Amino acid sequence: MYASKSSSERANKSDFKGDTQMNKWKASLALSAVSILAAGMVGCGSKNTSDASGNASASASGSNKFKLTVTSSMTDESRVEIMNETIKLFNQTHPNVTIEYNPSPWSEYAQNLKLAFTSGAGQDIVYVDDTMQQMLQKNNYLLDITDEVNSRGWADKQVPGAIEFQNARTPGKDYSVPFMTAPVVVYYNKDIFNKLNLTPPKTMDELNSIMAKVKEAGYVPMENGGMSNTPKMWSVFNMIYNQTSKDDVQQFYFQKGITPAFEKAIVSALTQVNDWQNSGYFRKEDASIDGNAVPTYYAKGQSAMVLGGNWDIPTYEGTKVPTGAFAFPAADASSQSHAIVNATDGGWALNADLSDEKKQAALDFIDTFMNPEIVKLWYEGGSTPTVKADMSGANASDLKKEVDQSIQSTEMGFFLDNAVPGLADIINKQLQMMSFHKTTPEQAWEEIKKEYNKLVLVAQGQ
Template structure:
């Protein structure tokens, strides 16, 4: 009988957990904390930050153990279900966090146990709260923003400037295409990248936060013409993507931009450090997707990327709290931003990276990344529904109106206000 990969990963996780020393095990008077994460590529940075903590707390050792992102949730869930797992946990945000807080796997935090949380913005803390009880379960580690990257050298070669309106954006891409340059690196093979694409473009046309508030409060649905007409704008990008863009996956998108074959890449602020690491000579910057009319301030979608939490069953709660409080300090946030070129969620961090600084400026008019923040709380998630529907729309087999109807009907399973709409 065939064994599923998911089952096998879960079994391996259990064997791993049972083979390790118990979480928080101590030896020779020192407490040892384990810290699990999906950020394999960031291990070097976390090891450095952990060394700073250990210098301040010589009685506590922390081991950072990353897993492949595609397997992390399964491994973590299997371990926690077995009553094991790490002491410190790299957690997702919003609905991804709820998966682990609802069963009681994560220890709740508050302003008394982690007073540093008082300084965090209310918006960013929403991604660290359980939906059912409203309690805080983690320290937010980063906020991410969806932007348009552009190759400054290619723009200069063709005397192009950052577009201020949607029509200018389309004209710019036509100019690039006419000159034999691929305007957009984006593709459609991986559905989640199309959700990112919509997060960059659509808010300017559906009205940003006003629509987010209306749809999350049950005053409208995704069948609203305001929303479906915003999705229709994505179809205007197809002529400026790869000829076989539906076969272009995420890794290929990245390589098209890194290798300077494509002039622009629509994606998240998390790409900054990766782009630099892959091509030190790549000269790039970012801008927000332009609005319809000149003079309008463009929206950007943003969100809490995740949180640091504590296993509710750790035998070393005092030591774990010390480490969690460290992750909420400005010192930690500054190291995080400087090393990883990401926008730390810790208030007061000084951004030195010029591209990240530009992202910070664009965040002055940020709107929630609609499906992640508002509709990933139960299954089917808004993201799952939107991603598959957008793939069909971009392939030409569904209309924007059909996408809005499909997403609304799918969410009506658990969103009461969508029933009967």
């Protein structure tokens, strides 16, 4: 997720009942997450842990002072500041608990989690996307908090389906609780678009036309960051969603196999990205640019577009380039649905080895993220909360409003690299091979498929 993330994304049950149910979750989430913007939505009251204002009413269990370690990939200054404010509110009712927040960059986060837990030094509270949750849960490192989710009324406090979406691989059991979604949109330079008399595209043909015009005018059509290739990867995922059915996508994502329709869609998407590469639509130096440096290049004012998450809003606002946002376009004007890369960003999970005292305090820490005051802080910081709260008086930036407006009519789609741990690295490698003209889209897919099948067997313990 963050890329979180992607970069800023669920255990293996053979009798997964989520195909029809998941469609309902996705549709519900897509509508509900955006509807938070409307006036009048008020968070539901907690069943047993919150007062009327949403603050946790019980102090931490026991009177002894102790520490809770917390980690995530939220390292940027704005979100660290919001986290500090969240911790301050928590400490109003838990003065005996010290929260030690030590995030690490997305590029290192999964590995750091793995090393910490395998060495017996896993943090008390961790923020996990689907891939990380799979990795930790299958090794029994995470606490089953299903009873607490129910007793504390957390599902009622969130938009319908959010908790189920986050725990989709373990239906009926919850190991983490989300508090925001992670839509990926296309940020664009308004000055370049205005100068070339361009408007945000609604279809792939329109997007391709814009790319060509921008290139002809001497600008960089699309920033990417070829050492990580997340914009290319997300482009592929977006195109897959709009070229095949949800059932085909879900079979791939839930490790049930690969349909011919899915194969056709991914080869088509890889071919489109390859055509963009061959047409010079990415920066010439792209292969040597890390994804973290993309905003710096965008800030020079010579780049027309870049794919990024809503977590990037403060970053692109900070470039001082007049920036707008639009949803990655649908396949064509006749498309019956329009899905984009957008899922629950991640969720708070607990170390399975917590003492009772630490467990109760850690659960109260999660409950703090249900507080409308805290939801507002995260919303104003650029997040799209899954927690229901009245945001009518929130001080959101123009870009934040434009991002949320752009996704209102879209449906949610998984970060497909989270289908199985390790897949993101495989996709990135094949995108790099394509950019160096060492493989074709068809060959790239065959390698991705081969490694995907291997990783699925590992993930399923075979």
